[in-house]
Amino acid sequence: MTSKRSIGTSLAMPLLLLALAGCETTADNAPYEPNASMGMLIARDSCRSCHEISSSRESPNADAPPFREIINRPGMSDEQLAAWLRDAHNYPIEMGVHLEPHQVDSLVAYMLRLRSGDAPSGE
Template sequence: MRLKPLHLLCVALPLAACQSVPSAAPAGGASATALPGQAFAEASCNGCHAVGRYGSSSNPNAPPFPAIANQEGLTAETLSTWLRGAHNYPSEMDFYLGERQVDDLVAYMLTLRDPNYRRRPD
Protein backbone atom coordinates (compact mmCIF):
# COMPACT_ATOMS: atom_id res chain seq x y z
CA MET A 1 0.00 0.00 0.00
CA ARG A 2 1.38 3.38 -1.01
CA LEU A 3 0.61 6.40 1.25
CA LYS A 4 -0.47 9.61 -0.41
CA PRO A 5 0.85 12.99 0.80
CA LEU A 6 -2.45 13.69 2.59
CA HIS A 7 -2.16 10.42 4.51
CA LEU A 8 1.39 11.27 5.54
CA LEU A 9 0.21 14.62 6.86
CA CYS A 10 -2.52 12.90 8.89
CA VAL A 11 0.11 10.65 10.49
CA ALA A 12 2.70 13.41 11.05
CA LEU A 13 0.42 15.95 12.74
CA PRO A 14 -0.58 13.76 15.70
CA LEU A 15 3.07 12.76 16.20
CA ALA A 16 4.17 16.38 16.19
CA ALA A 17 1.50 17.24 18.74
CA CYS A 18 3.06 14.71 21.16
CA GLN A 19 6.46 16.40 21.13
CA SER A 20 7.39 18.39 24.23
CA VAL A 21 7.93 22.09 23.75
CA PRO A 22 10.86 23.64 25.61
CA SER A 23 10.02 26.29 28.20
CA ALA A 24 10.48 29.91 27.15
CA ALA A 25 12.38 30.65 30.38
CA PRO A 26 15.51 28.80 31.38
CA ALA A 27 15.68 26.91 34.66
CA GLY A 28 16.39 28.96 37.74
CA GLY A 29 13.91 31.73 36.94
CA ALA A 30 16.30 33.79 34.83
CA SER A 31 14.79 35.66 31.96
CA ALA A 32 15.27 34.13 28.51
CA THR A 33 16.65 37.48 27.38
CA ALA A 34 18.93 38.05 30.37
CA LEU A 35 22.46 39.04 29.47
CA PRO A 36 25.29 37.03 31.04
CA GLY A 37 26.35 40.12 32.98
CA GLN A 38 22.86 40.49 34.40
CA ALA A 39 22.87 36.91 35.65
CA PHE A 40 26.30 37.46 37.21
CA ALA A 41 25.16 40.73 38.84
CA GLU A 42 22.04 39.09 40.25
CA ALA A 43 24.08 36.22 41.67
CA SER A 44 27.16 38.09 42.90
CA CYS A 45 26.37 41.79 43.39
CA ASN A 46 22.73 41.80 44.45
CA GLY A 47 23.58 41.27 48.12
CA CYS A 48 24.68 44.91 48.39
CA HIS A 49 23.79 46.71 45.13
CA ALA A 50 20.45 47.20 43.44
CA VAL A 51 21.38 45.60 40.11
CA GLY A 52 18.16 46.19 38.17
CA ARG A 53 16.85 49.28 36.49
CA TYR A 54 14.90 50.26 39.63
CA GLY A 55 15.26 49.81 43.33
CA SER A 56 17.44 50.74 46.26
CA SER A 57 20.58 48.97 47.33
CA SER A 58 20.35 46.94 50.53
CA ASN A 59 23.71 48.40 51.57
CA PRO A 60 23.45 52.20 51.73
CA ASN A 61 27.16 52.47 50.84
CA ALA A 62 26.68 50.44 47.63
CA PRO A 63 25.31 52.59 44.83
CA PRO A 64 22.57 51.12 42.65
CA PHE A 65 23.87 49.99 39.27
CA PRO A 66 21.88 52.70 37.42
CA ALA A 67 23.63 55.36 39.54
CA ILE A 68 26.98 53.92 38.47
CA ALA A 69 26.01 53.51 34.82
CA ASN A 70 24.68 57.05 34.59
CA GLN A 71 27.69 58.81 36.10
CA GLU A 72 28.85 61.67 33.95
CA GLY A 73 31.89 60.70 31.92
CA LEU A 74 31.58 56.96 32.54
CA THR A 75 32.55 54.86 29.53
CA ALA A 76 32.85 51.15 28.94
CA GLU A 77 36.61 51.61 29.13
CA THR A 78 36.63 53.49 32.44
CA LEU A 79 34.21 51.05 34.07
CA SER A 80 36.12 48.07 32.72
CA THR A 81 39.43 49.47 33.96
CA TRP A 82 37.99 50.05 37.44
CA LEU A 83 36.49 46.57 37.63
CA ARG A 84 39.73 44.94 36.46
CA GLY A 85 41.71 46.70 39.21
CA ALA A 86 40.79 44.74 42.34
CA HIS A 87 42.78 47.23 44.43
CA ASN A 88 39.97 49.70 43.65
CA TYR A 89 37.38 47.63 45.47
CA PRO A 90 36.10 48.47 48.91
CA SER A 91 36.72 45.69 51.45
CA GLU A 92 33.14 44.40 51.02
CA MET A 93 33.93 43.59 47.38
CA ASP A 94 36.78 41.24 48.20
CA PHE A 95 36.46 38.88 45.22
CA TYR A 96 38.08 38.32 41.86
CA LEU A 97 36.44 39.07 38.51
CA GLY A 98 37.70 37.25 35.44
CA GLU A 99 38.14 39.04 32.11
CA ARG A 100 34.91 37.64 30.69
CA GLN A 101 32.96 38.48 33.85
CA VAL A 102 34.17 42.08 33.64
CA ASP A 103 33.22 42.33 29.96
CA ASP A 104 29.78 40.82 30.60
CA LEU A 105 29.16 42.98 33.66
CA VAL A 106 30.19 46.18 31.85
CA ALA A 107 27.95 45.31 28.88
CA TYR A 108 25.01 44.73 31.21
CA MET A 109 25.60 47.83 33.32
CA LEU A 110 25.70 50.04 30.24
CA THR A 111 22.19 48.82 29.32
CA LEU A 112 21.05 50.66 32.47
CA ARG A 113 21.94 54.05 31.02
CA ASP A 114 19.03 56.42 30.75
CA PRO A 115 19.30 59.96 29.34
CA ASN A 116 16.53 60.99 31.76
CA TYR A 117 18.19 59.46 34.83
CA ARG A 118 18.16 61.67 37.89
CA ARG A 119 20.28 60.76 40.89
CA ARG A 120 18.36 60.77 44.14
CA PRO A 121 19.41 63.47 46.59
CA ASP A 122 21.56 62.14 49.46
Protein backbone atom coordinates in the same frame (compact mmCIF):
# COMPACT_ATOMS: atom_id res chain seq x y z
CA MET B 1 38.86 13.77 -13.41
CA THR B 2 35.94 13.65 -11.03
CA SER B 3 38.07 11.84 -8.46
CA LYS B 4 40.40 14.84 -8.27
CA ARG B 5 37.58 16.96 -7.03
CA SER B 6 36.62 14.58 -4.26
CA ILE B 7 40.21 14.39 -3.03
CA GLY B 8 40.24 18.12 -2.75
CA THR B 9 37.10 18.07 -0.66
CA SER B 10 38.32 15.33 1.64
CA LEU B 11 41.46 17.32 2.37
CA ALA B 12 39.59 20.51 3.01
CA MET B 13 37.36 18.95 5.65
CA PRO B 14 40.05 17.94 8.16
CA LEU B 15 41.75 21.30 7.66
CA LEU B 16 38.52 23.08 8.45
CA LEU B 17 38.06 20.97 11.56
CA LEU B 18 41.61 21.74 12.64
CA ALA B 19 40.97 25.44 12.20
CA LEU B 20 37.81 25.23 14.27
CA ALA B 21 39.56 23.24 16.99
CA GLY B 22 42.31 25.87 17.02
CA CYS B 23 39.77 28.60 17.66
CA GLU B 24 38.34 26.71 20.58
CA THR B 25 41.63 26.30 22.40
CA THR B 26 42.67 29.93 21.97
CA ALA B 27 39.40 31.17 23.43
CA ASP B 28 41.12 32.08 26.70
CA ASN B 29 39.44 29.25 28.63
CA ALA B 30 36.26 31.26 28.53
CA PRO B 31 33.24 28.98 28.69
CA TYR B 32 31.21 31.71 27.03
CA GLU B 33 31.54 34.97 25.17
CA PRO B 34 31.03 38.15 27.16
CA ASN B 35 27.47 39.31 26.82
CA ALA B 36 24.88 41.33 28.67
CA SER B 37 22.71 38.36 29.64
CA MET B 38 25.67 36.67 31.22
CA GLY B 39 26.53 39.95 32.92
CA MET B 40 23.08 40.02 34.45
CA LEU B 41 23.55 36.51 35.82
CA ILE B 42 26.90 37.47 37.34
CA ALA B 43 25.37 40.59 38.84
CA ARG B 44 22.54 38.54 40.36
CA ASP B 45 25.03 36.06 41.75
CA SER B 46 27.80 38.30 43.00
CA CYS B 47 26.65 41.90 43.23
CA ARG B 48 22.98 42.01 44.13
CA SER B 49 23.57 41.32 47.81
CA CYS B 50 24.88 44.89 48.06
CA HIS B 51 24.06 46.78 44.87
CA GLU B 52 20.66 47.34 43.31
CA ILE B 53 21.43 45.90 39.87
CA SER B 54 18.39 46.70 37.76
CA SER B 55 15.56 48.79 39.06
CA SER B 56 15.41 52.29 40.49
CA ARG B 57 15.19 50.98 44.04
CA GLU B 58 17.87 51.70 46.63
CA SER B 59 20.72 49.23 47.16
CA PRO B 60 20.48 46.64 49.97
CA ASN B 61 23.81 48.03 51.20
CA ALA B 62 23.34 51.76 51.52
CA ASP B 63 27.05 52.35 50.86
CA ALA B 64 26.95 50.53 47.53
CA PRO B 65 25.65 52.75 44.74
CA PRO B 66 22.91 51.22 42.56
CA PHE B 67 24.32 50.07 39.20
CA ARG B 68 21.94 52.43 37.45
CA GLU B 69 23.48 55.34 39.30
CA ILE B 70 27.07 54.26 38.58
CA ILE B 71 26.59 53.88 34.83
CA ASN B 72 24.63 57.12 34.52
CA ARG B 73 27.25 59.30 36.18
CA PRO B 74 28.32 62.16 33.97
CA GLY B 75 31.57 61.23 32.25
CA MET B 76 31.36 57.53 33.11
CA SER B 77 32.50 55.51 30.11
CA ASP B 78 32.40 51.78 29.60
CA GLU B 79 36.22 51.80 29.42
CA GLN B 80 36.43 53.52 32.77
CA LEU B 81 34.04 51.10 34.39
CA ALA B 82 35.83 48.08 32.91
CA ALA B 83 39.20 49.41 34.05
CA TRP B 84 37.87 49.89 37.57
CA LEU B 85 36.42 46.39 37.68
CA ARG B 86 39.54 44.76 36.22
CA ASP B 87 41.70 46.05 39.03
CA ALA B 88 40.53 44.44 42.25
CA HIS B 89 42.67 46.90 44.20
CA ASN B 90 39.93 49.41 43.57
CA TYR B 91 37.37 47.35 45.40
CA PRO B 92 36.22 48.27 48.85
CA ILE B 93 37.33 45.51 51.24
CA GLU B 94 33.81 44.26 51.78
CA MET B 95 33.22 43.61 48.09
CA GLY B 96 35.19 40.36 48.21
CA VAL B 97 34.53 39.36 44.59
CA HIS B 98 36.93 38.05 41.98
CA LEU B 99 36.15 38.79 38.35
CA GLU B 100 37.74 37.24 35.27
CA PRO B 101 38.31 39.67 32.37
CA HIS B 102 35.46 38.18 30.34
CA GLN B 103 33.16 38.52 33.35
CA VAL B 104 34.09 42.18 33.60
CA ASP B 105 33.20 42.63 29.92
CA SER B 106 29.86 40.92 30.43
CA LEU B 107 29.06 43.02 33.48
CA VAL B 108 29.92 46.20 31.62
CA ALA B 109 27.74 45.11 28.68
CA TYR B 110 24.91 44.54 31.11
CA MET B 111 25.39 47.80 32.99
CA LEU B 112 25.41 49.76 29.74
CA ARG B 113 21.82 48.65 29.30
CA LEU B 114 20.94 50.60 32.42
CA ARG B 115 22.17 53.79 30.86
CA SER B 116 19.38 56.29 30.54
CA GLY B 117 21.34 59.06 28.85
CA ASP B 118 20.31 57.95 25.37
CA ALA B 119 16.72 57.19 26.21
CA PRO B 120 14.41 59.90 27.56
CA SER B 121 12.68 57.34 29.79
CA GLY B 122 15.41 57.37 32.49
CA GLU B 123 14.11 57.91 36.00
